[in-house]
Amino acid sequence: MNFKIEEIENRREFLxxxxxxxxxxxxVLLGGFLGMRRxxxxxxxxxxxxxxxxxxxxxxxxxxxxxALPSKQNEDFAQxxxxxxx
Amino acid sequence: xRFCSRSAKTVxxxxxxxxxxLPSMNLSQTQERFPKPDFQSxxxxxxxxxxxxxxxxxxxxxxxxxxxxxxxxxxxxHKLRSRRKLFVLMVFSxxxxxxFRKGCVCSIGAIQNVGYAIFNSGYAVxxxxxxxxxxxxxxxxxFGRTFCAAVCPLGAVQDAVVLKPTKVPAWxxxxxxxxxxxxxxxxxxxxxxxxxxxxxxxxxxxxxFRFGASFNMMIFGASILLLGTVVARPYCRxxxxxxxxxxxxxxxxxxxxxxxxxxxxxxxxxxxxxxxGAIKTPNEPRxxxxxxxxVKSLAALLVMLPLFIGxxxxxxxxxxxxxxxQHFTVSLAxxxxxxxxxxxxxxxxxxxxxxxxxxxREELFQEAVSIQEKFRLGGWFLGGFIGLILGxxxxxxxxxxxxxxxxxxxxxxxxxxxxxxxxxxxHVRLGLITPEEAAAQGARDPEAREKNENENV
Ligand code: SF4
Numbered sequence: 001m002n003f004k005i006e007e008i009e010n011r012r013e014f015l016x017x018x019x020x021x022x023x024x025x026x027x028v029l030l031g032g033f034l035g036m037r038r039x040x041x042x043x044x045x046x047x048x049x050x051x052x053x054x055x056x057x058x059x060x061x062x063x064x065x066x067x068a069l070p071s072k073q074n075e076d077f078a079q080x081x082x083x084x085x086x
Numbered sequence: 087x088r089f090c091s092r093s094a095k096t097v098x099x100x101x102x103x104x105x106x107x108l109p110s111m112n113l114s115q116t117q118e119r120f121p122k123p124d125f126q127s128x129x130x131x132x133x134x135x136x137x138x139x140x141x142x143x144x145x146x147x148x149x150x151x152x153x154x155x156x157x158x159x160x161x162x163x164h165k166l167r168s169r170r171k172l173f174v175l176m177v178f179s180x181x182x183x184x185x186f187r188k189g190c191v192c193s194i195g196a197i198q199n200v201g202y203a204i205f206n207s208g209y210a211v212x213x214x215x216x217x218x219x220x221x222x223x224x225x226x227x228x229f230g231r232t233f234c235a236a237v238c239p240l241g242a243v244q245d246a247v248v249l250k251p252t253k254v255p256a257w258x259x260x261x262x263x264x265x266x267x268x269x270x271x272x273x274x275x276x277x278x279x280x281x282x283x284x285x286x287x288x289x290x291x292x293x294x295f296r297f298g299a300s301f302n303m304m305i306f307g308a309s310i311l312l313l314g315t316v317v318a319r320p321y322c323r324x325x326x327x328x329x330x331x332x333x334x335x336x337x338x339x340x341x342x343x344x345x346x347x348x349x350x351x352x353x354x355x356x357x358x359x360x361x362x363g364a365i366k367t368p369n370e371p372r373x374x375x376x377x378x379x380x381v382k383s384l385a386a387l388l389v390m391l392p393l394f395i396g397x398x399x400x401x402x403x404x405x406x407x408x409x410x411x412q413h414f415t416v417s418l419a420x421x422x423x424x425x426x427x428x429x430x431x432x433x434x435x436x437x438x439x440x441x442x443x444x445x446x447r448e449e450l451f452q453e454a455v456s457i458q459e460k461f462r463l464g465g466w467f468l469g470g471f472i473g474l475i476l477g478x479x480x481x482x483x484x485x486x487x488x489x490x491x492x493x494x495x496x497x498x499x500x501x502x503x504x505x506x507x508x509x510x511x512x513h514v515r516l517g518l519i520t521p522e523e524a525a526a527q528g529a530r531d532p533e534a535r536e537k538n539e540n541e542n543v
Binding site: 016019027034037 | 200203209213216227340
């Protein structure tokens with residue numbers, strides 16, 4: 001009986017370990033995939049069809065879209081503000 | 087009683103820290119770059135509620151603070167087993183990630199950025215957002231939900247108001263436990279279709295962190311906090327979409343906090359100590375006899391699982407019209423149609439602006455139809471996901487697992503450390519009592535003694 005319980009426990013541990021490794025691999029892949037996206041995410045004029053605030057976009061500093069201008073100015077402003085505080 | 091005095095201390099500490107940090111918060115208030123324009127039409131521009139962007143360097147500082155806070159929370163929960171230290175760290179996180187950083191960037195909201203990036207190849211997620219999304223999940227995968235215990239500002243603000251927690255009946259907790267899955271599914275559907283970031287839009291506490299939100303959101307936040315005085319962390323347990331992912335990761339965790347540092351003698355002292363109902367009690371020997379029944383109900387549920395998935399998908403895909411109305415383009419197209427048919431006599435600011443732009447109406451309607459189609463397709467996935475979760479929950483309920491001693495439920499336990507102090511073996515670890523005295527705790531409880539004897543037989 002005890003042997004059976006141990007066997008089940010071992011099987012469960014093995015499954016857990018395998019799924020954990022898979023999940024960890026998944027995170028690495030996801031992080032890599034999204035991280036790579038950063039480098040080629042430069043938007044040329046009028047190419048952006050994103051429906052979200054520009055401040056949440058990693059391409060903001062390089063973006064040529066007119067609608068990104070206020071956020072870029074704000075970012076410059078934030079930078080200046082931090083410097084001023086220092 | 088114990089919770090009451092602790093919570094009084096909690097509230098006191100929280101108010102104190104809040105007052106201490108109040109002056110510094112002024113410095114980080116939202117900044118208007120220019121004076122507000124004076125519109126002739128009488129339109130007044132609403133106040134800015136989102137904080138100004140931070141410099142890149144300071145965003146990396148946030149990541150560093152997150153990493154250190156996660157490491158400390160794990161150390162306090164696993165190694166020191168100190169509720170007090172976890173509490174102090176929780177107050178710090180509330181002040182830093184909540185009031186100082188105004189709840190942004192947060193791991194919960196990052197679900198949407200990541201989802202949006204997956205469905206929109208043109209969107210680049212900031213590196214800090216990727217890290218805020220992944221890091222707590224990786225920590226949970228190894229150490230359990232220490233992020234919830236002391237790092238998440240949304241959890242912290244609710245934890246601070248837990249005054250007299252009552253036990254939510256198990257059946258109700260199971261039913262309410264489906265809501266976070268629905269919320270997560272809806273959030274992903276909304277970002278996939280470009281309808282918006284609903285997790286941020288309906289974040290109940292962001293208004294407190296930023297000292298400003300719509301009246302409805304303030305009421306929503308206040309109600310959750312009020313409810314939180316008697317139902318511990320209601321948002322975390324019955325709404326938080328990130329909690330779903332943390333729950334899954336925590337079930338796989340390599341190391342997880344335990345109630346007892348050494349052994350369990352089933353003294354039952356910890357039984358009622360968890361305000362989140364995350365303690366598993368040893369189950370009755372009668373379970374041993376019902377194996378055949380279990381196998382039958384398991385088989386029936388397995389057969390029904392595809393039905394749940396298909397049925398769920400069909401039902402939610404029927405809701406495409408009402409769901410897609412949340413998308414700006416669809417609601418604009420509908421409003422224009424109403425105005426054209428004369429069913430709406432008052433012209434809205436949006437339709438006026440749209441007409442002034444000179445964009446052809448056919449283009450707008452085509453766009454609206456394609457968005458609605460996306461919602462229909464997404465509805466199949468969302469409904470299928472909800473059906474799958476329902477089926478799996480039922481399957482999980484029908485499996486009778488043998489539970490030999492009191493232990494935490496690794497999925498729902500938030501690693502808060504409240505239960506540690508209830509265990510006599512924790513007192514032995516701290517050198518407050520001897521092992522013999524701890525063992526006697528179990529022997530003193532007649533029911534525990536009886537259970538022990540049964541177990542030994
Ligand atoms: S550590 Fe886990 S089981 Fe213990 S009180 Fe906290 S949430 Fe409950």
